[in-house]
Amino acid sequence: MNFDITDAAPEHKAGFSTGARDDYDELRQTFEEFKAANDERLAVIEHKRGDVLLEEKVDRINRALDAQHRRLDDLALRQARPSIDGIRRQPRDGVAREHKSAFDAYVRAGDVDGLRQIETKAMSVGSNADGGYLVPVELEHAINQRVMAISPIRSIASVREISGNVYKKPFMTAGPATGWVGETDARTQTTSATFDALSFPAMELYAMPAATATLLDDSAVDLDQWIASEVELVFAMQEGAAFVAGDGVNKPKGFLSYTTMANASWSWGNLGYIASGAAGAFAASNPSDVLIDLIYSLKAGYRQNGSFVMNRKTQATIRKFKDSTGAYLWQPPAQAGGRATLMTFPLVEAEDMPDIAANALALAFGDFQRGYLIVDRVGVRVLRDPYSAKPYVLFYTTKRVGGGVQDFEAIKLLKMAVS
Template sequence: MTFDHNQSAPEIKAGIPSGDAQDVYDAMMRTFEDFKSENDARLASIEKRSGDVLVEEKVARIDAALDAHQRRLDQLSLKGAGPALAADSAARPQPSEHKSAFDAYVRSGESEGLRQIETKAMSVGSNPDGGYLVPVELDSVIGERLAMISPIRSIAGVRRISSGLYRKPFTTSGPATGWVGETAARPQTNSSTFDVLSFPAMELYAMPAATATLLDDAAVNLDDWLAGEIDQVFAEQEGMAFVSGDGVNKPKGFLSYTTVGNSAWSWGNIGTIATGVAGAFAASNPSDSLVDLIYALKAGYRQNASFVMNRRTQATVRKFKDSTGHYLWQPPATASGRASLIGFPLADTEDMPDIAAGSLSIAFGDFRRGYLIVDRQGVRVLRDPYSAKPYVLFYTTKRVGGGVQDFDAIKLLKFAVS
C-alpha cells in the first residue's frame, strides 16, 4: 500500500469517508502517516527546546482523527455483523417453529405457540425469570454482536451454563513430581490442595420500546431490530462490570481484585508494575515500563496476550518510539483488525481509567485464560403493551457473570512511584 505524502491532511477537519470499511481504513492509514510526520516534528522541536504550539495542536488534531476513523471502522464492522435482509423472500431460509412462534408473540402478543414449544421442552416459560426464550437464531445474533462491541468479551474466556452458578475447582499447590528410572520405585506424591472459584450469573436487562406501526410492518426484520436495540446497552453494562464491577449483583471486574507489586505476587492478587512517576510515564524512555509489563507475564501467557486501555491512554502511547525510531503503536493490518502495541493486539476499552496518580490504566495479559465470562443459556423477552401506551415495551433479560480465573495471567501498569 502506498501513501500520498503530498496531501495536507493535518489541515483537513478530520473528515471521515462515508464509503465502506476499506475506504475508512485507507483514510486511517494516510492519517497515521501524517501523524508520524507531525509527531517527529514535535519531538524534534522538544529536543531543540523550542516547543511549537502549532505542531502540538496538529498532532492532537490528527490523533483525534485516528480515533474517529477507528470508531467508524468499529461501527461498520458491527453493521456488517447484523443478519442480512434477503431481497427475495424465496432466498430466505425457512424459519424454525420456535422463530415463527416468537415472531407472532413479538408482533401481536400471541403466546400460545411459545407455550406449546416450552411445554414440549419440559420448561415453564414464565417462571422464574418471566417472558419467553428467544429462538436460537436470535440468541446467536445477540452473542455475535456482543462479542464485536464488548472489548473484554472478545478477548476473554466465555462459558455457557444452564444453571445460575458456575463453580471451577483449581489446585493451589500441585502434586510433587520428579524424574525416576524405568524400574525405580515411585514415591507417593503429596496431595493437591483444592479450592473453588464461583461465578454466579447475574441478571442484566434492557427495555426497548416499539410502536404498533413498526410491529405491524411485515418488512421489518424483528430479530435485527431487537438485537440492534439491546446489544449496545448490554455491551456497555457488561464492559463496565468486566473491568471494574464490584461483584454485587454484577460480574466482578479484574480491576476490583486486590493488587500487589509483581515482585510480591501471590494467588488471589493481581500483580502490578509501576511507571516510577505518579500519574505519568517516566520522562526518559517512557516505553520501558511497557516492556517491563510485558515481561512481568510468564512466557506461556505472553504468546496470546493483549493490551487493554482506553483511547485517551492510547493517544499517549501512540507517540512512543523504539530505539530505532519505529513507532510502538501500529494501526490495524486490515480493516477488520485491531491496532497493536509493541507487536501485541490492543483492545480499546473505554471503561479503563484515564492516566492519573495511582491509576491502573493499562492491563496486559492472556485474558482468555485470565478472565472468565459465564453466560446462562437463553435470552428472555417479556412483551408489555400496557405500561407505556401507545408503545409496546420488551423487557429483555440475560444472565451473565464474570471474574478472574487465573490470577497469574493478567498484569497491570500502575501510574505511581511504586
Template sequence: MIHAPDTKAVSDDVASAFEDFARAFEAFKDANDTRLAEIETRLSTDVVTDEKLTRIDSALDNAKRRIDRLTLERARPPLSAGHDTARDPAQAEHKAAFHAYIRTGEASGLKRLEEKALSAASGPDGGYLVPDAVESEVLRRLASVSPIRAIASVRVISGGQYKRAVSATGPATGWVGETASRPQTASPTLAEMSFPAMEIYAMPAATQTLLDDAVVDVDRWIAEEVEAAFAEQEGAAFVSGDGLNKPKGFLTVDTVEEEIWQWGKLGTVRTGGAAFPAENPSDVLVDLIYALKSGYRQNASFVMNRKTQSAIRRFKDDNGQYLWAPPASLGQTATLMGFPVVEAEDMPDIAANACAVAFGDFRRGYLVVDRTGMRVLRDPYSAKPYVLFYTTKRVGGGVQDYTAIKLLKFAA
C-alpha cells in the first residue's frame, strides 16, 4: 500500500506557504500604494513600479496555488478510512475482484458479482463498476478541486436524469384570521426543470510493471489519475457548457438587464464599458452585490478567474483599505468586500460584453447531478506497452434558481 505523506511535514509546508503568501500580499500593497502615489503626483506611473507590481502579483497567485495544493493534500485521508471492508463481505469481495481485474485483466470475479446483482448494463464492452469506496473518494476529491461543484448543490440520482417542478411566480399564500374564511389564492405557475446526466470520461495509463507491484494502492491510483481530468472537464461545463452532451453552464443561460429581470434568465449589472470605470471602479461591485436579494446575499460568493481577481485586488474603499483580503487563516478563502472569492479559470477575462464576474448563492442557484456508479474498462491493446483504463461517470448540471445568481457584464 502507498503510505500517506507525513502529516507534520505537510502541515509545516502549508504554514510556510501561508507565511509566504502573507508577505507577498504586504509587498503587493506597498508596490500598489507607490503606483497610486505616482499617479497622483505625476499623472502616470513609473515603468519599473509597474513591472515590480506585476511580478509581485504573479508571486501572489503562485503562493495561493501552492497553499491550495498543500491544503488539499493534507485534507486527503487514506482511501479506506471510514469503510471497513472486513465488516462488509460484499464490499470486500467486490474490492478483491476489482483489484484482480485492474492488475491482470481477470474479470471472472466481477462477472460473477454482477450476475448475482442481476446487472445487465455492464460487462466487457461497458466496463465494470468500481467499488463504492473508490467512487466516493473520486466525488470527494472533485468537491475539493472543482470550484463550482464546491459551492453548488449536489444531488445523487440512480436514473438518467433528475426532474423537479418549480414555481416561477412564487408560492400562493395569504394571511387570514383565526376564524375567518380562507379565500382562494391565485394558482401558482409551475415549470418543470430537467437535469440529464451526461457521460464524462478519463483514460489514465499505467505500465504492467506498475500494476504488478503489490505495494501500489490501485484504488488511490485510479482516484488520483481521474481527479484532474474530471475536475477540468466539469469546471468548464459548469461555467460555459452548452448542454449538448455536457451540463449546461450558468454563463450560457439567457441574460437580461437586472431592471427588467424575469424568470428563466440571469440578471446582469453593466459596468458602463469594456473595463472597470476609471473613477470609483468598485461602485459596480456594490451594485452587483445589492442586485441580489438579501435572502441570497448571506451565503453568496464571487466567482471570477485569476486575471479578473488580479485587477480587483488593487481596488480600495474611501478609507484607503483594500477591498480584497487574503485568507485569514489556513483552509479559508480570500474575500472581496466580505464575501468569499472562488477562483474559476473557466470564467472569461475582462473584455467587451463579457460576464467576467458572477455573484450569488450557488448552493441555491446551481445544481450538480451525479448518477451513481463509475465504470472502468481495461484496455491493454491500444497503447502497448501501456494499459489504458477507460473510466466513465455520468454527471449533469444547470441553473435551478434564476434569482440566486447575478452577473457583472462589461458593456455600456
C-alpha cells in the first residue's frame, strides 16, 4: 500500500469531484488493511508474543487513515464553502446595491461618505465604539456560512441570531403542581411555575487581514471574497477553541468549562461524566463497554440525535475497538463528504478536545443541538487602517459571538479515570 498523501488538484464535476471520490475509495481500502493488520496484532497479543514491527505497521496505517480522512475532509470543505459570487447574482434591492458600492469604495480607497449616508438613512450611528462599518448582508452571511462549514461545534450546535448584546433564555426550575383525581374529588389549588434564565452574552471576535495597495487597486480582485477567505479560518479556530474550553471571560463558555460530576449524582447546572475505568486510559479488558455506558447515560429523547466529539488522537485509539462479534466500532464515512461513525453515531472531530490523559475529559457524547447554544449578534464590521502597518492596509474585522450550555441533560462526558 502506497501511503503518499500529497494533495493533487481534483477534477471538479457535478457533485463531488473525482479527487474526492478517489480519496474516499482509498480511505475505505486503507481501513480494510488497518483491520487486517490490527487483527493480526491482537492475535499476537493473545498468544503473549510481542511484535514491534507489527505494532509499527498498525500505527503507520492508522496515521495514513487519519491523513486520508483529513484530505477527504479538506476536499469536501472546499466544495461546501458558499460562493459569494453566487449570492451576488441573486436579485438585490436598491439599498443593497448602494451598500455594496459604498463598501467597495471604502475598502479600496477609504471613502467613507457613501457608508455614512447609508447608515444615516437607516437612523443608525456610523460606527460602533471600536470604529468600523457594517459589511454588506451577503458578505456577512457568506462569512457565517463558511465558518459553520469548518467549525466543528457550530456544525452540530443550535445557532441563534440576536440584535442585542445578551440573549436570555428562560427555563422552568419548578413546575405547577399536577396530579390525577377522581371525577367528583376536590381539586387542590395548583402552585405557579417558577422560572429562571440563562444568559448568553455576545463577545467580540476579531481578525485583521492585511492587503497591499496593488491588491486594492486591482479591479479584478473580488474584495468580498478576499475578506471572507482571510477571516474564515481565524474565526473558526478561535470559535472552536472557545466552544469547547472557553472560560467565559471575553469569550463564549465552552462545555468543558462547566462544573462536572459523576453522572450517578448529576444535578442541573453541571455536566455528568462516566469514568473510563482506568487512570488516564480505557480499561484493559472490554474497553468499549464504557462507550455503551456513555451512550445510555443520555435519555432516549437526546440519544437519538447524539454525536460523539473527540480529537484525532482519541479517535485513533478508539478505531482499534471491536464488539463481541469482532466487528469494528469505528466505521469510515458511508459516502464522500460524510462523517465517520462510532457505534452508528456520527463522530465529530474537534482538535480542541483534550488528549487521553489522567482525569482528562477526552470524549463527549450528546445532542449538541439541544445542549449547546451559539448566539451570533447580527452585523459584521470592518475598520480600514492604512496607517499602523505601512505600506500594508489592515482590515480590522469584528463579529460578536457567544455560547454556552443551554440544556445540562443533553451532554455527557467521558473522564479518563478509575471513578
